[in-house]
Amino acid sequence: MGWKELELCPLHDYGCNAQQIRTSSMSFSMRGTIHYNLCQAGKLFWKTLLGFFELTDSMKIAWGITGSGDLLPETITVMKEVVNLDSRPKLYIFLSKAARQVVKWYGLSRELESLSSKIFQEVDANTTEPFYYLPGALQLRKFDFFLICPATANTVAKVVNGIADTLITNSVAQATKANVPTYILPVDQTEGKITTKLPSGQKLELEIRQTDLDNVHGLSSMKSIHILHNPSEIKAIITSTAHQSS
Numbered sequence: 001m002g003w004k005e006l007e008l009c010p011l012h013d014y015g016c017n018a019q020q021i022r023t024s025s026m027s028f029s030m031r032g033t034i035h036y037n038l039c040q041a042g043k044l045f046w047k048t049l050l051g052f053f054e055l056t057d058s059m060k061i062a063w064g065i066t067g068s069g070d071l072l073p074e075t076i077t078v079m080k081e082v083v084n085l086d087s088r089p090k091l092y093i094f095l096s097k098a099a100r101q102v103v104k105w106y107g108l109s110r111e112l113e114s115l116s117s118k119i120f121q122e123v124d125a126n127t128t129e130p131f132y133y134l135p136g137a138l139q140l141r142k143f144d145f146f147l148i149c150p151a152t153a154n155t156v157a158k159v160v161n162g163i164a165d166t167l168i169t170n171s172v173a174q175a176t177k178a179n180v181p182t183y184i185l186p187v188d189q190t191e192g193k194i195t196t197k198l199p200s201g202q203k204l205e206l207e208i209r210q211t212d213l214d215n216v217h218g219l220s221s222m223k224s225i226h227i228l229h230n231p232s233e234i235k236a237i238i239t240s241t242a243h244q245s246s
């Protein structure tokens with residue numbers, strides 16, 4: 001991770017010191033210290049450059065991926081297109097614990113890694129590996145927007161009920177409190193049967209549950225949340241966000 005990325009660290013903006021970061025998670029004690037020192041050095045470096053790169057910085061998207069096999073290959077395809085858009089957005093990819101398993105089982109880990117060097121794996125609702133505090137960064141409006149694609153029925157159910165006990169659901173809670181635009185693509189949103197593909201490539205027909213449809217309906221009325229229906233809509237969001245900020 002480069003200096004610029006470390007500048008995004010929200011713990012320092014909250015006024016945390018090395019000791020607090022170190023003790024925020026025992027298993028991260030050494031990494032916390034290294035992280036803190038690098039962040040301090042990175043901040044100094046960037047301040048010395050008079051913020052020039054800040055002016056020319058590209059769009060930053062926090063992209064959450066949850067543990068859904070449905071629409072996962074389609075999502076990766078769109079991600080490939082997105083990184084080549086004129087606005088050259090930087091993707092900060094946040095994987096739920098289940099997403100990591102599912103991405104692996106669908107044989108898409110390499111492809112995902114080729115799209116961004118900034119991939120963060122959920123450790124708990126507040127921290128990731130490598131060490132980072134995404135919900136705080138969203139709360140501090142460090143990203144242009146937050147996107148969850150694909151979103152599992154599980155994550156949608158939690159969000160709609162105000163639960164924030166995972167990295168992605170906590171990120172939604174903090175982003176929406178800060179009025180950061182949050183786009184969510186729930187996989188289970190169309191009534192009736194869907195055909196999904198198993199990791200083997202074999203097709204499987206499933207029936208969408210009414211409770212999942214109700215949850216998507218509830219989600220659509222939540223402040224700062226916008227429902228997407230197809231991963232192909234993401235490019236238009238990026239283009240319009242780029243126009244707004246230019």
Ligand SMILES: Cc1cc2nc3c(=O)[nH]c(=O)nc-3n(C[C@H](O)[C@H](O)[C@H](O)COP(=O)(O)O)c2cc1C
Nearest residue numbers: 066067068069070096098099102152153154155187
């Ligand atoms: C191979 C595989 C594919 C899955 N596909 C889906 C899916 O398409 N939709 C869904 O809602 N859950 C799916 N799941 C189940 C979720 O991963 C599970 O509900 C998990 O708890 C979701 O956690 P998360 O929402 O924090 O990512 C799948 C699980 C596996 C192992």
